[in-house]
Amino acid sequence: MASPLSHKDPRVLLRALSLIILCVVPGIPAAAADVQKPVLVDSFSPADLIGVDMPTYGAIVWPYGLAVKKDGTLLVACGSVVFAFDRRWQVTGLPAKKLSDEGNSLFAHSIFMTQADTMYLRSTDGSGLWAFPDGSADYRRIRSEGQPGTAFGVLDDGSTFVLEGDTVRVWRDGVDSRFKLPEGSSAISAGSGPDDTLWIPDLQSGAILVFSAGGTELRRISTDLPLGTMIMKLRVRPDGSVLAVTNNSLRSLDASGRTLWTWNGDDDGVSMMFSTFTDAAETADGFLYVNDFMGKRILRLSTRADALPSDLRSIAGATRKYRLSADKASANLALADAYEAMGAVEAARMALSRYLDDRPADAVAQDRKLRLETTLLKARAEAAGAAALDLIDRFGAETAREAYGRAMRTWEALLASAGDDEAVKSSMKALRDAFQAAERGSLTTAPTPRVVATEVAALFPSLFRAYRTRAAGRVILKNTLAEPIRNARVDLFIRKYTDFPAEGSVVARLAPGEEASLDLFVILNEAALEVQEDLPLQARLTLRYSDARGDHAVELSRPVTLYRRTAISWDDTGKLAAFITPNEETVVQAAFDAIGATTPSAPVSRTFATAARLCDSLGALPLAYVKDPQSPLDAVLDAAGSVDTVRFPRTTLAYRGGDCDDTTALLASMLEAVGIPTALMTSPGHVFLAFDSGEPAGNAWLFAAPGFRTMDHGGTLWIPVETTVLSEGFATAWKAASSLVDRYGGSGQLEFLPVAAARETYPALPLSPSILPAPVPGADRLAANARRSLAMLETELYKRALTAMNSTRSAQSGAAWNRSGNQVAQLHTRFGYDEEARAVLAEVTRKDPAYIPALLNLAGLAHKAGNSAESLAWLRRAAAMAPGSAAVVAFARALGHGETLGFGPAIVDTRTDAGDGARAANRANLPWADD
Helix, strand or coil, X not given: CCCHHHCCCHHHHHHHHHHHHHHHCCCCCCCCCCCCCCEEEEEXXXXXXXXXXXXXXXXXXXXXXXXXXXXXXXXXXXXXXXXXECXXXXXXXXXXXXXXXXXXXXXXXXXXXXXXXXXXEECCCCXXXXXXXXXXXXXXXXXXXXXXXXXXXXXXXXXXXXXXXCEEEEEEXXXXXXXXXXXXXXXXXXXXXXXXXXXXXXCCCCCEEEEECCCCEXXXXXXXXXXXXXXXXXXXXXXXXXXXXXXXXXXXXXXXCCEEEEECCHHHCCCCCCCCCCCEEECCCCEEEEEECCCCEEXXXXXXXXXXXXXXXXXXXHHHHHHHCCCHHHHHHHHHHHHHHCCCHHHHHHHHHHHHHHCCCCHHHHHHHHHHHHHHHHHHHHHHHXXXXXXXXXXXXXXXXXXXXXXXXXXXXXXXXXXXXXXXXXXXXXXXXXXXXXXXXXXXXXXXXXXXXXXXXCECHHHCCHHXXXXXXXXXXXXXXXXXXXXXXXXXXXXXXXXXXXXXXXXXXXXXXXXXXXXXXXXXXXXXXXXXXXXXXXXXXEXXXXXXXXXXXXXXXXXXXXXXCCEECCCCHHHXXXXXXXXXXXXXXXXXXXXXXXXXXXXXCHHHHHHHHHHHHHHCCCCEEXXXXXXXXXXXXXXXCCCEECCCHHHHHXXXXXXXXXXXXXXXXXXXXXXXXXXXEEXXXXXXXXXXXXXXXXXXXXXXXXXXXXXXXXXXXXXXXXXXXXXXXXXXXXHHHHHHHHHHCCCCCCEEEEHHHHHCCCCCCCCCCCCCCCCCCCHHHHHHHHHHHHHHHHHHHHHHHHHHHHHHHCCCCHHXXXXXXXXXXXXXXXXXXXXXXXXXXHHHHHHCCXXXXXXXXXXXXXXXXXXXXXXXHHHHHHHHHCCCCHHHHHHHHHCXXXXXXXXXXXXXXXXXXXXXXXXXXXCCCCCCCCC
16 A cells, blocks of 8 residues: 555645644644534443443443444443443443353444344454344354454444455455455545445545445545544445544534534533544434543434423533533532433432532432432342343253342342332342242243244245245144144244234144144234344244133244345245336436437337347446355255345446346346336246337247247247346347247246236335445447447348348249238338338339238338328328228328328327336337238
């Protein structure tokens, strides 16, 4: 990596010198636009907590990192403990407690949350990495090697990355890959963005570079950061704007890199050092959290001060008074009052303690503090007792012994300070009785039927609708009782991703010793559709049955994996329809830009030409074939239980490449976006597509050339396309797909599935707006693709077909000669050779003046050329030859001459629906008459 001091650009040199100055002399103020600047609400120190059963000492609780869940819960990583706080600063959980229970320390240095609220923790030395799915006490250990790096993060799909000098390392699905930053760039921070992108601020240029996980640079966002301002942490919002921690402030940048506001604490009377340990997190309702590492505190800010709830408004006012006034004692007392009024006991006790530091002789305040501490110790004791009881219930006395001892010590300490408290004594007795009963082994349960096996299949968000009728798994149940059981079923529930338990299939009667298979169903909710990573979860199975004693319910817990929304198993090709998104904004825009910015690259019909334009446009990006290293389709398509990843079309478009399923979903989406129906096709180990040309099946002769195939479906001709070779143009892609049709068409190994039919079971997955840029094909490459396709079609389709037809026609006479001449003329005009078509038709009419189709088609060609008088003359000849002919009447009306010839007004199609896009497009084509 080049040194910034070796750079020839003086602006880069000046920026580098400024950075060096800042490293030596901290605190240089940054100029920024104070737009919508946040205000301080309050601050809180996790090190002063007493109402929490902490696995470590408060003295070593340093706030290293912050994260926020979707529900607003704040998570604070403090080395050997992670706290979950609600808006009252009350601890609602210790989500990584299992790590500390196992004897781990310093595991919570960096903390990240994915879109699915999976918490990722990274150790201080960078060697340990753990993932906790939302709501789960258990974790998944992620094995990755490498240096700690200057910056670390997690993409929404669960891939992790680390910045090591000028190299970015990405761990994805167990594969370690690297890519270099552009020449001359340097960075100390990196963040994850929407659609699995990496955002890296370049110290040299001041720009933010946006990369794909594979290292493709997608965007470069110039910022207005003053010289000497370094971004040390950044959080990328869904709309592409950025919350950044710099070396001297907290900043908000819009999607174009313009500063919206800065905050450094000066206006709120806050003194803090911004360092590499400084982190920031943001909630959906406008709260910002910043950790003052050296001060062992968390600052809460609001960007919507005018909309603060009344309780927080009171706290913000008291906080401001404390920060800016000389009477700290009165301000702390007011703050304690405000906190206690909202039930924030921990924060109230801390404020009261600060007040008593100044007014230690206030006996009323001392008594009030004692009552608050007693309340907090009760909460701590109850939490410890609940944890011990949970271990007793799940494992037994020995496993729970340490937790039981800790809980009893807490209760005893509380009893010593609270005096003769009957509630405390009752809780102690209940815990002691439960533990002693577990030791004696007297905890017995009534006999129940035995679950022999549980088969809970992996769950896929793309199948959310299919699961309503398709079993997600099964339970093998054996009646081990001495009597029959009735109405046995198993209900399935997964916290967060199902709204209610789904009822399983019912077995009416099961005799003693008999086994039965009970189907499991699942009703996934919308939260499952947003999952972008593989989540190991716990499913709660409830066995329900009846016997002579009555109705019974027995709960079981079983692991189940909810796969990322881009995951698919290939037991049903129709599943790919869930990834075909013709209504997604990026796809729609790209499709219409493509057909509006190109010239026709294919003749035949408007639908055919539009499809060819889209193919040539994608090929001109160029759209590259990139084999999926984790799950190549040729390895998983026919492998039972294998899981593949399909990129959403907008991602494939932005990345300009993918494997065959990715590019098939993209092209199908763009074709469907402009109203052209598509079908999914598979051959062994491969997937491609076909589109509806709108041509009647009877027009197959138009495409009768070696190497090109069509398929008749629903009375129209469908054109196969191989998306992995689109960079070589539409004609090549058609021909490549045709070879697959030839090879597998008669073997039963070729599948044809219209997307419209598949979508009934696998509807397109909903997507939030994307910030990924849609690339524009290069004009030269696009023109070259169009020329290549047109030349190939003209040579291999038009000229070969023309040669074959003329050869056949040379041996014909009479009506057959007339008909083949009419077809030759149609072939000419479909490929843009109208004069040649006129010449053939004129020759036919000279030999057979009564051949009506030739007369009508000559009228059509004249109309197309703008010669209304000639068109009318040909129509009059046809009407004279065939008085009252319905075909003549219809043709005259279609050309706008119906009233002139006394046949009534022109036929106007007033339909505006786009449901039958291919046919709607072809209605605007030149009408053609045949036999």
